Amino acid sequence: MLKLNQVSARYNILTGYVKAVDKVDFEVRRNEIFGIAGESGCGKSTLLKVMYDLIDYPLEISSGSVEVHTTGKKGEPVVYRNGEIHKSWWKDISYVPQGAMHVMNPVTRVKHQFFDTISKFHGVKDKRTLEHEIVAYLKELDLPPDVLKAYPHQLSGGMRQRVLIALATFLHPSIVLADEPTTALDVVVQRGILTMLSQVQRKLQNSMVIVSHDMGVHYQITNRMGIMYAGQLIEVGPTEQIFHAPQHPYTKMLIHALPKIGDNSQKEGIPGTPPSLKNPPSGCRFAARCPHATDVCRIVEPERVTVGEGHDASCHLLL
Numbered sequence: 001m002l003k004l005n006q007v008s009a010r011y012n013i014l015t016g017y018v019k020a021v022d023k024v025d026f027e028v029r030r031n032e033i034f035g036i037a038g039e040s041g042c043g044k045s046t047l048l049k050v051m052y053d054l055i056d057y058p059l060e061i062s063s064g065s066v067e068v069h070t071t072g073k074k075g076e077p078v079v080y081r082n083g084e085i086h087k088s089w090w091k092d093i094s095y096v097p098q099g100a101m102h103v104m105n106p107v108t109r110v111k112h113q114f115f116d117t118i119s120k121f122h123g124v125k126d127k128r129t130l131e132h133e134i135v136a137y138l139k140e141l142d143l144p145p146d147v148l149k150a151y152p153h154q155l156s157g158g159m160r161q162r163v164l165i166a167l168a169t170f171l172h173p174s175i176v177l178a179d180e181p182t183t184a185l186d187v188v189v190q191r192g193i194l195t196m197l198s199q200v201q202r203k204l205q206n207s208m209v210i211v212s213h214d215m216g217v218h219y220q221i222t223n224r225m226g227i228m229y230a231g232q233l234i235e236v237g238p239t240e241q242i243f244h245a246p247q248h249p250y251t252k253m254l255i256h257a258l259p260k261i262g263d264n265s266q267k268e269g270i271p272g273t274p275p276s277l278k279n280p281p282s283g284c285r286f287a288a289r290c291p292h293a294t295d296v297c298r299i300v301e302p303e304r305v306t307v308g309e310g311h312d313a314s315c316h317l318l319l
């Protein structure tokens with residue numbers, strides 16, 4: 001289980017800070033796929049880095065905490081907090097970053113990338129035994145063992161993404177984080193990647209977090225999801241509820257902008273642009289684009305309201 005307690009994170013820039021994540025609070029339960037959606041620049045990738053504790057200058061956590069709850073060798077409960085989550089990388093929590101080509105070493109065969117990563121984080125094993133285990137795992141995931149002999153550039157984009165997912169899940173971590181796992185892939189390949197992620201999650205019965213700007217991805221594979229706007233989590237709930245009974249005006253506009261079979265009406269984007277994260281406005285950050293905004297929205301930050309079972313949203317209209 002992964003728990004975020006009112007976490008804020010920011011980038012140091014010459015003229016101040018970019019407050020990319022603001023007081024985000026939710027948990028990812030065992031045995032579920034949790035989605036994080038929102039427009040480009042709203043802080044999704046930064047939030048994933050915060051969850052993985054991949055905090056390097058200029059990024060810093062300014063307040064709040066992240067907890068990874070897992071079990072030790074004898075089945076005892078163990079909690080890693082931000083600052084120490086790296087001790088549980090690959091074994092308990094793993095991360096599939098955006099852009100499979102850039103994260104793989106271009107001059108190293110896939111096999112050595114598996115060996116290097118696994119031995120670094122899990123102690124060295126007899127190489128032949130390890131190779132047998134890797135081949136068996138690839139076969140389980142319907143990947144040809146020949147990929148091990150390839151250099152990353154010799155694989156298609158979809159195959160590289162599958163290899164990364166296999167690498168990230170080889171040690172059966174209880175939490176897997178994936179950043180835009182289907183972006184820049186064609187529709188058929190995207191479907192294959194989503195099927196693979198669902199299969200792996202069902203097999204490991206673990207927690208998976210998928211960041212995607214594509215609401216279709218969330219509809220297809222997530223159980224619960226959170227909507228981010230300008231660094232804040234403005235709605236969280238079961239995916240079905242988010243799609244069928246969205247509560248925040250921003251979520252409603254996101255859902256209404258989606259094409260539907262049999263509906264030929266003209267779809268419009270959400271007018272306006274998100275606010276700067278350097279100087280975010282007071283009150284509700286969506287107020288300037290919200291058709292229902294009143295004076296209070298522009299002055300007072302809305303509190304989180306429970307609107308259904310496990311379904312919360314932050315909007316003055318709901319109070």
Ligand SMILES: Nc1ncnc2c1ncn2[C@@H]1O[C@H](COP(=O)(O)OP(=O)(O)OP(=O)(O)O)[C@@H](O)[C@H]1O
Nearest residue numbers: 011018020039040041042043044045046047058277
């Ligand atoms: N290294 C950095 N230094 C300063 N600001 C940054 C840095 N990286 C990201 N940001 C800013 O932080 C904010 C959140 O960015 P982030 O990449 O997390 O958003 P995102 O929702 O994942 O967007 P995208 O889908 O385009 O990747 C943006 O305003 C972005 O410009």
